[in-house]
Amino acid sequence: MALLPILTAPDPRLKKKSLPVEKVDDEIKQLMKDMLETMYDAPGIGLAAAQVGVLKRVLVIDITKDEENEAAPLCMANPEIIWASDEKTVYEEGCLSVPEQFAEVKRPEKVKVRFIDQENEIREIEVDGLLATCVQHEMDHLEGVLFVDHLSTVKRGMMLRKAKKSKKLSM
Numbered sequence: 001m002a003l004l005p006i007l008t009a010p011d012p013r014l015k016k017k018s019l020p021v022e023k024v025d026d027e028i029k030q031l032m033k034d035m036l037e038t039m040y041d042a043p044g045i046g047l048a049a050a051q052v053g054v055l056k057r058v059l060v061i062d063i064t065k066d067e068e069n070e071a072a073p074l075c076m077a078n079p080e081i082i083w084a085s086d087e088k089t090v091y092e093e094g095c096l097s098v099p100e101q102f103a104e105v106k107r108p109e110k111v112k113v114r115f116i117d118q119e120n121e122i123r124e125i126e127v128d129g130l131l132a133t134c135v136q137h138e139m140d141h142l143e144g145v146l147f148v149d150h151l152s153t154v155k156r157g158m159m160l161r162k163a164k165k166s167k168k169l170s171m
C-alpha cells in the first residue's frame with residue numbers, strides 16, 4: 001500500500017481525458033487499493049485516478065466511513081452512466097484537487113452506473129443522493145472536468161485563485 005500525491009488545480013493533467021482500462025488486473029487492483037488509502041488519508045469521499053496523475057478510467061468512492069462507520073468502498077473501472085433521472089439535486093461539492101473550495105452543483109438525483117469492479121466483474125448499480133453526486137463528480141474527472149467547471153467563469157476563476165493560494169500556504 002502506498003499514499004499517492006494528489007494533484008491540485010491548475011495542474012494540466014487534471015484537464016486530460018482518461019483512457020479505458022483493458023481489464024482489472026493486479027496492477028489496476030493495486031492502484032485501486034493505493035487510491036483508497038490516499039482518499040481515506042486525505043480525507044475524502046471519492047478519488048479519480050487522474051487526481052493522482054494516472055490517466056486511466058478508475059475511481060474509488062466511500063461515502064460511509066467515519067469514526068463510527070465501517071468502510072464501504074466502491075471501486076470502479078470504466079464507469080458508464082447508463083441512465084440518469086430527470087430530477088436534479090443540488091449538493092455543496094468540494095474536491096481534493098481544488099483544496100478548501102466548496103460550491104453548489106446541480107446534477108441528476110439518481111443514476112444507474114455500469115462498471116468493472118475490483119474483481120474484474122461487470123456490475124450495474126443504481127445510486128441516489130450523495131453517492132449519485134459523488135459518482136458523477138468522479139466521472140467528470142475522467143473527462144478532465146472539475147466541479148468548478150460547472151460554475152460561472154467568474155466564480156470558477158475566483159475559486160481556482162483561492163485554491164492556489166491555500167496550496168501555497170499549506171506546508
Ligand code: NI
Binds near residue numbers: 095096097137141
Ligand atoms: Ni474531485
